[in-house]
Amino acid sequence: MIDYLNPADLGDFSPQGLSSGTATDVFVYAAGLAIDPETMARRPEAESIADETRICLENVARILADAGLTLRDVVKTTCYLQDEAYRFEFLDAYKGAFGEGPYPARSTFVLGIASNLRVQIEAVAVRPDAG
Secondary structure: OEEEEHHHHOOHHOOOOOEEEEEEEEEEEEEEEEEEEEEEOOOOOOHHHHHHHHHHHHHHHHHHOOOOHHHHHHHEEEEOOHHHHHHHHHHHHHHHHHOOOOOEEEEEEOOOOOOOOOOOEEEEEEEEOOO
């Protein structure tokens, strides 16, 4: 069974061929972006790297909520930054979202990201009642 998770309050990205998340009986995959689906540009409230990181993780949390999960169920994130100079502000905001830990495994890459985005976060969560 595969469920596609597209919370209406995050916007409809289907015209761009995107799904915000996918849930199986074991794993839930979620992508967090601070992107406006109308303009396909960074949302105005994502002024700082910390703001953008917070919005990305709030979106991930919102997608996970549709599957009955929280950030505490995340076991792995892949994070993309547009510039290495963002790493300290990003890390402070990232750790703030997960609290005192434990923290999921994380890979962070510096590379070009679509539109004028500076941060993108992908998360993998595991259903606690799986297997």
